[in-house]
Amino acid sequence: MMDKGKCIIVASMVSKILLLLASIVFQGVQGAIGVNYGTVANNLPPPSQVAHFLLESTTINRVRLFDANPGIVQAFAHTGIEVTITVPNDQIPQLTNLSFAEQWVKTNVEPYTPATNLVRVLVGNEVLSTANKLLIASLVPAMQTLHTALVSASLDQRIKVSTPHSLGILSGSSPPSTGRFRQGYDTHVLKPLLAFLRATNAPFMVNPYPFFGYSSDTLDYALFRPNSGVVDENTNLRYTNMLDAQLDATFSAMKLLGFDDLEIVIAETGWPSEGDLSQVGVSPDNAAEFNGNLIRHVTSGDGTPLMPNRTFETYIFALFNENLKPGPTCERNFGLFRPDMTPVYDVGILRPTARSSIPNNRGPDNVSPGPGTSPISPLPPVKGKGQWCLPKSGADPDDLQRNIDYVCGLGLNCGPIQEGGPCFDPNTVRAHAAYAMNLYYQSTGKFDYNCDFKRTGAITDVDPSYGSCKY
Structure with a gap:
């Protein structure tokens, strides 16, 4: 997740058209919905338990990791769940060296495939937002070298290379038709990056966060609630939610460089269930509303005004609340689940059998617990009685x-x-x-x-x- 420091910035999504009918299981339909599995916490369950929980009790069929933790990668072996791993930002300059890239693949990829369904390696996270000249200059060469290493290992068709971006790569995004990449980055970094993605059949990945772009006046627009919408005066297209506007601004910027044919994947988006007292619109109800509406929208096949009739591969941030994340309260409360794997709120991703086993913490009146309320855990077996x-x-x-x-x-x-x-x-x-x-x-x-x-x-x-x- 991007370094948001104050939880108040603006940050875009994904299209896997063929997965709508074949893959998303939401309310009975299976689609490309994944989660970001962050581990900045000291109270998380063992990876093997997490992998089994996702497989058996949820409809989540893909996870994104922020590193290449071998214990977690191994835990997803034989589950069929698609796994994306990440090369940390600080290793990007070294990755431009082919020997280093080949050794990275030998260490972090080859031992785990095909048992673990590795589908992508991401080179860093939001690299352009770091303003680090060495990292930025090394990004595309590192991606190219890593791809070459995967080719040498005969894994390039199975595992694609990409990198996720914050919406800070855009110099303009409103109205969406005027979206463009920041000057300097557009031709020197993003154009060759997009050319590499096209040549290797990999997606362009972005991290759109309506949560970091809304105000009290635009809360309905951010949460996909009914609203009057915003008309783009250049296209006369009406936008009824902020996510579509963010995605179309990204699409417009790509089109300006001649790459409107690439798939866009939402690498991160989400909404926190708890924040600081000064924050408007932060609650378990609003988090449930955003993520539930998000899932319905990106898997509906409606697409966006500029990208109609598409579904979007989307990774929700995040799987767990992470108690060691720095920054404001909201940073530690993006999770769909608590560390004991009970839901913070319900967005419909639990399978019916798990739903009956894990009590709905929203209660009979559909009221979410406030801060300090004890989580409701699955009932353990009665002591003294064998099961x-x-x-x-x-x-x-x-x-x-x-x-x-x-x-x-x-x-x-x-x-x-x-x-x-x-x-x-x-x-x-x-x-x-x-x-x-x-x-x-x-x-x-x-x-x-x-x-x-x-x-x-x-x-x-x-x-x-x-x-x-x-x-």
């Missing part, structure tokens, strides 16, 4: 095999179901899945949602142990 997770009757063997692969791929001890182990016999997929699924359930706190396994698991109070095979 185990087993495959449901009639569960498909292929699904159960995937459960085995997932659990054992996390590094949990699956030795007992290996040949010669006490739980190897009976040598059936169902029997081995029972052990593996229960192993995960017991290891992650025995919460109901840890036995969902895409609705193939069920909890029992009958101990399935037998002989020397102990569950």
Whole structure:
């Protein structure tokens, strides 16, 4: 996330047209909605638990990391979730060296693919906003060199190289048709960058934040609420939400340089659930409204006034509230979930089974708790009463095999179901899945949602142990 210091600046989105019907699961439709998985906190759950939670309990099908943390990358192995990793800004000058780039790929990419579905490597984050001349001059060469390293590893078709930008790259954005890139950056950095993206079939990634551009007078416009809209006098097109205006300003700037054919991806956007007392429009209700409306809008196929009939791959900021982030209160409260994985508010991304297991913290009257209200956690099992997770009757063997692969791929001890182990016999997929699924359930706190396994698991109070095979 950009260094926003005071939470009061302006900051744009994504088009994966073919994913509307095939991929977004929101209210029953599956689409390209991801989350930014930040880790500036000291109270977050283990990555393996996070990966399983996203897979089994939410409709999120992609995550963006701000580094290439091997523990997190490994945790997403065998989940199918698309993972984007990042080269930190300070490594960009070194990345222009091919030997360094090849070693970076050998260390951070090759060991994890194809088990982990790595789809992008981002070179830095909002580099142009740093005003660091060395980083800015090195950005495009670093991207080119990293791509060359991926070509050498035969990974360039699977993994694309890009970099996300704040809306600070625009010198003008209102009305949207007048959007243009800042002078100097436009021809010297952004034009070659866009040419590289076109040549490698990679998207242009931006971080549009209506939250950092609204005022008390434009809150409805920022939150996608009904409003009279704003007309662009050059095109006579009416804008009814700020995100569309930010995206179209970016599109106009790209078009001015001759690159209006590139896909735009929203690498970050979001709304905090808590802020300082002086901030207007910050609440769990408004955060839920923004992100819920955002998901509906970018997956609707409506597109924007200048980019009609599109869906946009979009990454919400952020997965968790991060308690160690510096700056104002809002910086620590962009999360969809608390560290215990209960929702801060509901935007419809929980699967029905998880929804029933994780209480809705908004209560029977749909009222969000205020600051200081204790989070409602999933109820743990009753002490003294044994509970185990087993495959449901009639569960498909292929699904159960995937459960085995997932659990054992996390590094949990699956030795007992290996040949010669006490739980190897009976040598059936169902029997081995029972052990593996229960192993995960017991290891992650025995919460109901840890036995969902895409609705193939069920909890029992009958101990399935037998002989020397102990569950």
